[in-house]
Amino acid sequence: MTRQVPDSCPGVLRLHAAADGPLARIRVPGGRVEPEQLVALAEAARELGDGNIELTSRGNVQLRQVRDAGELTGRLEAVGLLPSHTHERVRNIVASPLSGRIGGSADVHGLVPVLDAGLLAAPRLAELPGRVLFTLDDGRGDISGLGGDIGVHATGTDEFALILAGHDSGIRISAADAVDVMLAAAHGFLDLRGDDAGRWRLHDIEDGADRVAELLGLSRGSDRVELSAAQDIPIGWLDQDNGLVALGAGVRLGSLPARTAEFIAAVERPVFITPWRSLVLPDLDEWTAEQVVRVLAPMELIFDANSPWLQVSACAGRPGCAKSRTDVRADVTAAVESGRVLPPDPNPPAPQDIPLLDATEVTVAGRQHWSGCDRRCGRPHTPVTDIVATDTGHYQSSPKPT
Numbered sequence: 001m002t003r004q005v006p007d008s009c010p011g012v013l014r015l016h017a018a019a020d021g022p023l024a025r026i027r028v029p030g031g032r033v034e035p036e037q038l039v040a041l042a043e044a045a046r047e048l049g050d051g052n053i054e055l056t057s058r059g060n061v062q063l064r065q066v067r068d069a070g071e072l073t074g075r076l077e078a079v080g081l082l083p084s085h086t087h088e089r090v091r092n093i094v095a096s097p098l099s100g101r102i103g104g105s106a107d108v109h110g111l112v113p114v115l116d117a118g119l120l121a122a123p124r125l126a127e128l129p130g131r132v133l134f135t136l137d138d139g140r141g142d143i144s145g146l147g148g149d150i151g152v153h154a155t156g157t158d159e160f161a162l163i164l165a166g167h168d169s170g171i172r173i174s175a176a177d178a179v180d181v182m183l184a185a186a187h188g189f190l191d192l193r194g195d196d197a198g199r200w201r202l203h204d205i206e207d208g209a210d211r212v213a214e215l216l217g218l219s220r221g222s223d224r225v226e227l228s229a230a231q232d233i234p235i236g237w238l239d240q241d242n243g244l245v246a247l248g249a250g251v252r253l254g255s256l257p258a259r260t261a262e263f264i265a266a267v268e269r270p271v272f273i274t275p276w277r278s279l280v281l282p283d284l285d286e287w288t289a290e291q292v293v294r295v296l297a298p299m300e301l302i303f304d305a306n307s308p309w310l311q312v313s314a315c316a317g318r319p320g321c322a323k324s325r326t327d328v329r330a331d332v333t334a335a336v337e338s339g340r341v342l343p344p345d346p347n348p349p350a351p352q353d354i355p356l357l358d359a360t361e362v363t364v365a366g367r368q369h370w371s372g373c374d375r376r377c378g379r380p381h382t383p384v385t386d387i388v389a390t391d392t393g394h395y396q397s398s399p400k401p402t
C-alpha cells in the first residue's frame with residue numbers, strides 16, 4: 001500500500017495541530033521513565049499543557065494544549081527525554097514491561113538503550129517514518145503481537161526470533177547480534193522504500209518482510225513462533241522473581257493527572273509505561289508496595305484487575321479531535337460510572353450489529369473501544385467491541401475480533 005503523503009506523526013519539535021491546541025508526543029524507548037523525568041513531565045503538563053500526561057499505545061507519552069513549545073523542548077532536553085533533534089520521532093521501541101523481573105525467557109530491557117543508541121548513531125535512520133515500531137519481546141508473547149515492524153522475540157535465554165512486519169521471519173539470532181540485525185533490517189526497509197515517502201510501515205511494502213530477510217542474508221529455518229495479541233494487562237500486586245514486588249497500575253483512559261504522576265515519582269523508582277496505557281512500578285519491597293497502593297488507589301490508579309475501567313478504551317474525541325461527532329471520553333466515563341460496562345460474558349452472543357443507541361443507553365460487556373468516528377483511532381490489537389459515534393449523535397456497537 002502506498003499513500004500520497006509522508007507520515008505526519010507528531011513529536012516535540014513538530015507538534016500536531018489538534019482541535020484543542022498543539023499536541024506534543026514524547027518518545028520513551030522501552031517505556032522506562034526515571035523519577036526526575038516523570039517530575040519534569042508532570043510540571044510540563046501542568047504549566048505548559050492541559051494538566052495531564054497521556055499514555056500512548058506505544059508506551060510513549062503526549063501532552064495536549066502545549067502553550068510554549070520552546071520551553072517544553074528545553075525542559076525535556078534537560079532530563080534526557082529529547083536526546084536528538086534529528087531522530088526524535090524514530091525512537092519507537094516497546095519492550096516486555098516485566099522482563100527480567102517476572103518470567104520471560106530473556107531480559108530484553110538491556111537491549112533497549114543499545115538499540116536506541118544505534119538508531120541515534122545512524123544519520124540515515126533519521127529518515128525512518130515515525131510510524132515504524134521496534135518490538136522487544138522476552139518470550140512471553142505480550143509485545144510481538146502488537147504488529148510492530150522490526151523486533152526480536154526470545155525463544156531461549158540467548159536466542160531470539162527476528163520479527164518482521166509482525167511475523168516470525170524464521171531467522172534466529174543471539175542476544176549479542178540482536179541490535180545489529182534490527183538496525184540492518186531498518187536500513188533494509190529504507191532500501192526497499194526508496195523515495196516513496198507514502199510507505200510508512202514495513203507492512204506497506206509488498207513482500208516487505210521476505211525482501212528484508214533476503215537483504216540481511218541470514219539463513220531462515222522452518223520453525224515459526226505463533227504470535228498473538230491477546231494478553232492480560234499486568235495489574236495489581238506482582239511478585240518478582242527476586243523477592244521484590246512490582247505493581248501494575250491501570251490509568252483511566254490512559255490519561256495520568258500531573259499530581260498523580262508526581263506522587264508516583266516520589267516512590268523514587270523507575271516507572272514503565274506499557275503499550276496498554278498502564279504503568280508498572282517495579283522493584284518495591286512489600287512495605288513500600290503497600291504504601292503505594294494505599295496512597296495511589298484513591299488517586300484513581302487502578303490496582304484491581306476486575307475494574308470496569310480496564311475494559312474500556314477510547315479515542316481522543318471532542319474537544320481534541322475536530323472529526324469527532326461527540327465527547328467520547330465523557331460518554332465512556334458516564335458508562336463506567338453508571339455500571340453499564342459489564343464484566344466479560346463467558347458465553348458471548350454471536351456477533352451482530354446492535355441498533356443505534358443514545359450514549360446513555362449503551363451497555364456492553366467485556367473489552368470495548370469507543371470512537372468518535374469510523375477511523376477508530378487507538379483501537380487495541382486485541383478483540384474488542386467497537387462502539388462508534390454516528391452522524392445522528394447516537395452510537396452503534398459491533399462485536400468484531402481484530
Ligand code: SF4
Pocket residue numbers: 315316317318321322323324325371372373374375376377
Ligand atoms: S476515531 Fe475519529 S474522532 Fe476519534 S480521534 Fe480518531 S479521527 Fe478523531
